[in-house]
Amino acid sequence: MTIMLYLIGLSLVMGGIGLVVFLWCLRSGQYDDLEGAANRILFDDPPLK
Amino acid sequence: MTVEVRPGLCPGPAPARSAPSRDGREAPGSHFCDHCGLPVPLGRRFCCPGCAAAFDTIQELGLGRYYEQRLLDPALRAPRPEAAERGDLARHIESLPDGTHVLTLALDGLQCGACVWLIEQVLARESGLLQGRVNMTTRRLRLAWRGAAEEAERFVAAVERLGYRLVPFDAAAQAAADDRTGRMLLRALAVAGFAAANVMFNSIAVWVGFGEDMGPATRSLLYWVSALIALPAVAYAGRPFFRSALGALRAGHTNMDVPVSLGVLLVTSMSLWEAFHGGRHTYFDSVVTLLFFLLIGRVLDHRARGQARATAQQLLALRVTDVAMLQPDGSVLRCAAETVPPGARVLVGMGERIGVDGVVERGEAPLDASLVTGESLPVPAGPGTKVFAGTLNQGETLLVRATATGNATLLAECVRLIEAAEARRGRFVILADRVARLYVPVVHSCAAASFIWWWGVQGLPVAESLLIACAVLIITCPCALALAVPAVQVIAAGALFRAGVLLKSATALERLAEVDIVVFDKTGTLTEPVLALADDPSRDREALRVAASLAASSRHPLSRALLAAAGPVPAAEAVEERPGEGLLCRTPAGDIRLGSRGFAGDPAAPVAEGPELFLARPGLPPVAFSFRERLRADAVATVAGLQRAGLHVVLASGDRACVVGPVAATLGIHDWRAEISPVAKVGLIESLRAQGRRVLMVGDGLNDAPSLAAASVSMSPSSAADISQNVADVVFQGAHLRPVATALWTARRARAVMRQNLALSLGYNAVMLPLAMAGLVTPWLAAAAMSGSSLLVMANSFRARVREGRAA
Numbered sequence: 001m002t003i004m005l006y007l008i009g010l011s012l013v014m015g016g017i018g019l020v021v022f023l024w025c026l027r028s029g030q031y032d033d034l035e036g037a038a039n040r041i042l043f044d045d046p047p048l049k
Numbered sequence: 050m051t052v053e054v055r056p057g058l059c060p061g062p063a064p065a066r067s068a069p070s071r072d073g074r075e076a077p078g079s080h081f082c083d084h085c086g087l088p089v090p091l092g093r094r095f096c097c098p099g100c101a102a103a104f105d106t107i108q109e110l111g112l113g114r115y116y117e118q119r120l121l122d123p124a125l126r127a128p129r130p131e132a133a134e135r136g137d138l139a140r141h142i143e144s145l146p147d148g149t150h151v152l153t154l155a156l157d158g159l160q161c162g163a164c165v166w167l168i169e170q171v172l173a174r175e176s177g178l179l180q181g182r183v184n185m186t187t188r189r190l191r192l193a194w195r196g197a198a199e200e201a202e203r204f205v206a207a208v209e210r211l212g213y214r215l216v217p218f219d220a221a222a223q224a225a226a227d228d229r230t231g232r233m234l235l236r237a238l239a240v241a242g243f244a245a246a247n248v249m250f251n252s253i254a255v256w257v258g259f260g261e262d263m264g265p266a267t268r269s270l271l272y273w274v275s276a277l278i279a280l281p282a283v284a285y286a287g288r289p290f291f292r293s294a295l296g297a298l299r300a301g302h303t304n305m306d307v308p309v310s311l312g313v314l315l316v317t318s319m320s321l322w323e324a325f326h327g328g329r330h331t332y333f334d335s336v337v338t339l340l341f342f343l344l345i346g347r348v349l350d351h352r353a354r355g356q357a358r359a360t361a362q363q364l365l366a367l368r369v370t371d372v373a374m375l376q377p378d379g380s381v382l383r384c385a386a387e388t389v390p391p392g393a394r395v396l397v398g399m400g401e402r403i404g405v406d407g408v409v410e411r412g413e414a415p416l417d418a419s420l421v422t423g424e425s426l427p428v429p430a431g432p433g434t435k436v437f438a439g440t441l442n443q444g445e446t447l448l449v450r451a452t453a454t455g456n457a458t459l460l461a462e463c464v465r466l467i468e469a470a471e472a473r474r475g476r477f478v479i480l481a482d483r484v485a486r487l488y489v490p491v492v493h494s495c496a497a498a499s500f501i502w503w504w505g506v507q508g509l510p511v512a513e514s515l516l517i518a519c520a521v522l523i524i525t526c527p528c529a530l531a532l533a534v535p536a537v538q539v540i541a542a543g544a545l546f547r548a549g550v551l552l553k554s555a556t557a558l559e560r561l562a563e564v565d566i567v568v569f570d571k572t573g574t575l576t577e578p579v580l581a582l583a584d585d586p587s588r589d590r591e592a593l594r595v596a597a598s599l600a601a602s603s604r605h606p607l608s609r610a611l612l613a614a615a616g617p618v619p620a621a622e623a624v625e626e627r628p629g630e631g632l633l634c635r636t637p638a639g640d641i642r643l644g645s646r647g648f649a650g651d652p653a654a655p656v657a658e659g660p661e662l663f664l665a666r667p668g669l670p671p672v673a674f675s676f677r678e679r680l681r682a683d684a685v686a687t688v689a690g691l692q693r694a695g696l697h698v699v700l701a702s703g704d705r706a707c708v709v710g711p712v713a714a715t716l717g718i719h720d721w722r723a724e725i726s727p728v729a730k731v732g733l734i735e736s737l738r739a740q741g742r743r744v745l746m747v748g749d750g751l752n753d754a755p756s757l758a759a760a761s762v763s764m765s766p767s768s769a770a771d772i773s774q775n776v777a778d779v780v781f782q783g784a785h786l787r788p789v790a791t792a793l794w795t796a797r798r799a800r801a802v803m804r805q806n807l808a809l810s811l812g813y814n815a816v817m818l819p820l821a822m823a824g825l826v827t828p829w830l831a832a833a834a835m836s837g838s839s840l841l842v843m844a845n846s847f848r849a850r851v852r853e854g855r856a857a
Binding site for chain 2 (some may be wrong): 004012013016018026031032035036038039
């Protein structure tokens with residue numbers, strides 16, 4: 001049954017990665033302007049500095 | 050929310066005018082300015098030189114695509130370059146240690162994604178700028194650059210030339226605007242979601258294991274893993290509830306968060322104890338799932354009201370202004386309005402807002418007092434006239450001696466009046482908290498009773514008796530109950546938002562549902578905020594055409610009303626505008642004048658009811674134009690609908706009886722009061738409330754603000770004075786009155802659904818409570834029942850949407 005230990009560990013690590021990525025997105029302001037992001041995709045100019 | 054699109058500016062498949070002729074100045078057949086989209090007289094492409102310059106700038110930079118891709122919303126401010134007041138930038142620039150300067154500005158006039166693109170492209174072409182990024186949600190522009198701090202002026206001017214208005218964000222206002230609560234809730238939701246999913250994996254294994262042959266050691270391991278995930282998650286994601294519960298307990302009452310917090314803490318400690326002693330049951334899954342569901346409700350609730358809150362903050366930010374104080378030595382010092390001592394002299398230039406209350410010493414100019422009084426027509430001011438903070442100077446520079454500043458101004462006085470009225474209104478106890486006040490003692494006594502029964506009477510060991518008591522708390526943990534109200538609120542608020550109604554107060558919906566009497570203000574509420582030309586069969590068509598051709602070059606509200614009545618006409622050349630007097634056009638045959646009675650009129654002409662204009666042409670008698678208010682198109686139908694639904698409708702106006710009477714008759718309102726002062730209006734509302742009536746006040750002017758605050762619940766049109774919008778619980782947009790009725794019906798329906806939800810979750814508790822007290826509840830049953838009831842309540846909440854065309 002040691003496989004269970006690995007699997008539990010693995011599931012926690014995978015879930016944890018998802019959580020960390022989400023918190024990073026939130027911290028770096030990617031959820032600050034959802035409306036702007038939805039509109040920006042319509043303009044295909046080179047990215048601004 | 051439906052967006053009306055100005056003709057010719059829609060980026061549809063076949064735009065009527067998608068590519069304007071880029072060389073000539075003529076655009077035959079269009080009545081709208083090529084740049085800002087405001088109406089222009091026939092034969093002109095631009096409404097003003099500013100727009101023409103903006104158009105040229107955009108074309109020179111090769112950004113002409115902006116005009117093809119944008120979508121103008123007539124309800125918003127048009128992108129017309131104006132000489133606007135702008136505070137001192139330097140005070141707001143933040144300098145970082147690495148030599149970078151950062152400035153955040155409130156952006157007024159943002160219409161759609163194309164505006165964001167245009168602003169960012171224009172800024173990208175400015176040298177020295179590190180970042181110029183628009184946040185479309187909060188309508189803010191963030192500038193970052195290296196070099197001299199003064200460069201900010203150049204960047205800001207580049208954007209202002211396009212027709213947007215920029216106002217630096219006050220540091221304090223900006224800190225308040227940062228949505229810390231929203232982010233915290235979202236983080237808590239993420240953590241709770243992660244924990245709920247992972248704990249549930251383990252729990253399902255355990256539940257299956259009961260039927261198979263899972264050993265106690267494996268079960269213990271799974272419990273420990275669950276505990277490892279759940280404990281930090283509860284500590285982190287539970288904070289919003291713990292904090293709110295503590296606050297309520299300190300204030301000496303309970304709210305829904307008290308049983309939630311208590312249940313969460315008790316169940317967690319009990320599960321921990323079980324895991325420690327190798328027990329059969331733990332409830333970690335229930336705890337984190339409960340938090341996850343509750344946080345979904347909190348996040349949605351916060352989002353729904355965020356829009357209204359952001360709008361109010363934007364208004365406040367746009368009001369931060371400086372004043373030019375005249376020093377004794379003749380020099381001018383720009384400083385914050387609050388720091389001006391009474392008695393100081395202040396210069397107010399054209400297009401600048403007066404920052405103080407005072408008396409005009411020199412200069413004559415029309416003042417736009419719409420912010421303060423809601424009155425759309427400018428009032429003339431000259432030496433000796435008293436002026437108030439918040440009014441806009443539309444003419445030459447005025448020298449004002451300050452009599453009151455900062456907190457002593459009329460504007461601040463009104464704010465205090467409103468605060469006093471709001472304090473009298475008292476705390477409204479929301480439905481959920483009223484239930485919680487009954488629910489908490491009942492549930493907790495049941496838990497205590499079952500413990501005493503099993504331990505004292507049945508002689509079970511303390512630990513097992515405690516387990517049963519805890520199971521009672523878990524099964525009754527008010528998950529569905531706590532979701533019952535916010536879920537409905539989110540759905541109703543979303544439906545109202547799409548109908549152009551913004552709910553500003555969290556309890557507005559519940560208060561609206563109880564309303565049985567509606568008090569309307571007249572001007573600007575039942576009537577349209579702009580004036581219309583009165584019909585006069587004796588007036589000849591030619592006079593109107595001539596008057597409109599002069600009016601075409603003016604932005605005065607009466608000129609616009611004339612233009613609207615006359616339809617497209619060619620604009621007269623060489624029209625001179627004399628502030629406070631009127632318009633003058635010199636022709637070879639003589640002067641044509643359009644303006645006030647003294648300027649162009651016949652002093653002997655009969656005095657009209659409302660505002661008037663006169664047209665004087667050489668060799669012809671003066672022609673009078675009178676203007677009147679026009680009822681909102683659906684006012685009659687809406688008032689009739691309210692009365693049919695059994696609501697008592699009252700019309701209370703400060704206007705004269707001879708004006709109010711006919712309006713009330715047209716609308717079928719029998720109970721109307723005329724010439725009623727703001728204080729008397731508050732008295733009327735308070736006497737109605739003293740009779741036990743629930744009053745909805747609908748008004749727009751500053752004079753209505755105290756009565757808005759005194760009413761049980763209040764609504765303002767979005768054209769209202771800013772201060773009224775800030776007081777009102779609900780703000781509605783557009784030219785119609787129907788949103789008032791829509792809000793009322795939605796609120797009533799929402800209340801009905803809330804009650805159903807509460808009944809559903811209480812019914813579920815009534816069934817489960819005896820089972821738990823009998824000691825029959827297992828963890829899987831608890832988890833399934835809890836999630837099931839929450840989902841049922843959420844599904845039922847979707848019925849809060851009112852179907853179109855359905856009245857109550």
